[in-house]
Amino acid sequence: MEPLNSCSLGAMGSLLMKLDELLRTEERAQGLIGDLRIISTKMKKLSEVHSPPHTVKYWMNDARELSYDMEVCVDLFVHASQPEDVPAKVAWILAWIKEILGFEARVKEVNERCERYNLVNRYVLLSNPAKILVSRHLRTQYEEPDPVGMEEPTNKILEWLMPKGHGEEDLKLKVVSVLGDEGAGKSTLVKRIWRLSEGKFDCQAFVQTAKKPDTRMILRSILSQVRPKQPLKVCKVPKLVSDLREHLQDKRFENYA
Numbered sequence: 001m002e003p004l005n006s007c008s009l010g011a012m013g014s015l016l017m018k019l020d021e022l023l024r025t026e027e028r029a030q031g032l033i034g035d036l037r038i039i040s041t042k043m044k045k046l047s048e049v050h051s052p053p054h055t056v057k058y059w060m061n062d063a064r065e066l067s068y069d070m071e072v073c074v075d076l077f078v079h080a081s082q083p084e085d086v087p088a089k090v091a092w093i094l095a096w097i098k099e100i101l102g103f104e105a106r107v108k109e110v111n112e113r114c115e116r117y118n119l120v121n122r123y124v125l126l127s128n129p130a131k132i133l134v135s136r137h138l139r140t141q142y143e144e145p146d147p148v149g150m151e152e153p154t155n156k157i158l159e160w161l162m163p164k165g166h167g168e169e170d171l172k173l174k175v176v177s178v179l180g181d182e183g184a185g186k187s188t189l190v191k192r193i194w195r196l197s198e199g200k201f202d203c204q205a206f207v208q209t210a211k212k213p214d215t216r217m218i219l220r221s222i223l224s225q226v227r228p229k230q231p232l233k234v235c236k237v238p239k240l241v242s243d244l245r246e247h248l249q250d251k252r253f254e255n256y257a
Helices: 012-023 027-046 054-079 086-101 104-116 119-127 129-142 151-161 186-196 215-226 237-248
Strands: 203-206 253-256
Touching: 012 027, 012 054, 012 086, 027 054, 027 086, 027 104, 027 119, 054 086, 054 104, 054 119, 054 186, 054 215, 151 186, 203 215, 215 237
Parallel strands: 203 253
Antiparallel strands: none
16 A cells, blocks of 8 residues: 655645545535645656656645645644534634635645646656657756856855865855845846755755745755655654754755745
């Protein structure tokens, strides 16, 4: 039997089982569960892609984080002490259903992004030798071109990041901020540096943050990338910080946010 969860699929397997059990009679939730099944199918297909590009890695990571956050919401409900008073219990259940349905917009966004970039049709072809010529054409057609005019800042930042020796000064924590007007190419530059520095550190992480960042989600994302072979457990921010510290101890790593 296939395991409920895996590193590549996050908590999607167990999440779907729990939602099926808890919301099988809740008509409002059927659309949400159906969209999650679509995401799960896409994740399984993309997990088989050999050497996936960063576009696929970012999407897979966001889908995993979605599954983890939703499973936390489910687990908090399942393990909470239920009110004994019937009206209060009904109100409590309805409040939780409203909370889980609050993920609908995020689920649709993850699904639509996969469709918008045509990730499954574009990259799953690579795992089929019979379609290798088609897949090469698609990769050439859709991959981001190497940016022009960024050689100098790229080389400068790489020079700052790479230690020149093993002395205390060389191994100190370094923080590099890339600033500029909107549309100046900051994200493109950082992605290029990420690509060129791959393999030069013990581990790497790339996270995207909002104006109002979700600290727990960011930490889970970083931990899932620097420790990909160990599934994440449901835990709070202090535990995530502790696990990160323990894993990164004595390692050379880079993190882009």
